Amino acid sequence: MIGRSRSIPTVFFRTVVRERRRLLMDLVQRIDDGRRIDLNESERHYLRRVLRLRVGDQVDVVNGQGGLWLGTLEDVDRLTLTSALGSPQRSEPRSGCGLGLAVALMRRDSDIWIRMACELGIDWIQPVLADRCVPQAEQRPERWQTIVRESVEQCERLWAPIIYPVVPLQTWLTTMDGRAAMAVTRLSATASLSEWLQDEPTASRTWLLVGPEGGWSQTEEGLVKSGQLSGVSLGMNILRSSTAAVRGAVELVKWREAQQN
Structure with a gap:
């Protein structure tokens, strides 16, 4: 006797990729020799309470003058850039118009x-x-x-x-x-x-x-x-x-x- 075939449900696994959020900072005034930036109260609240980021998570840091750097949250009070100030991940010139x-x-x-x-x-x-x-x-x-x-x-x-x-x-x-x-x-x-x-x-x-x-x-x-x-x-x-x-x-x-x- 041939038994009735049973369908096997297909399971799809989806990888959730968290989009990196951005922070606008005056990097020249705030970065130390070790590429570290101390976060102010507003930034700490935004990263920890609003975005729910944890230690080790990353954000994009922009200086408002055409440069973008990748930053890693080292602890609740500090962010560290992954590259030097003179080596942004992205840069673009200001429009001539x-x-x-x-x-x-x-x-x-x-x-x-x-x-x-x-x-x-x-x-x-x-x-x-x-x-x-x-x-x-x-x-x-x-x-x-x-x-x-x-x-x-x-x-x-x-x-x-x-x-x-x-x-x-x-x-x-x-x-x-x-x-x-x-x-x-x-x-x-x-x-x-x-x-x-x-x-x-x-x-x-x-x-x-x-x-x-x-x-x-x-x-x-x-x-x-x-x-x-x-x-x-x-x-x-x-x-x-x-x-x-x-x-x-x-x-x-x-x-x-x-x-x-």
């Missing part, structure tokens, strides 16, 4: 546009004081630096954007390097941002200036009428300042990627 966002201070939502600008790839961030900035406008430079650090670690870029101190618009214009366009809504016959980017000669730095919730004053719009700044449109709709900053960042990065391909 830098992008900047100069945005007027707003009452809220600064955290949103700064985080998104960082993740998208903006290189320089300049908060400015415009005529119609509200007195309650946010000025939280320490919080903004924390957002940049978290965003660099999350989006895995090797170059961290620079956030400059808050300055009046006129002060920034006297020191601004490169070419700049002002996002406007009420001036007629203005090109779109994408058209301006294509038509203007490429500079080492390209800036977009975004106004406050109350819009630009007549004096500030006069900078466009006088030719000191180019006026550009971000579309037919009137956008919130934070939305306009993100929309502009997308256009800038999209244009740069097309230039580099």
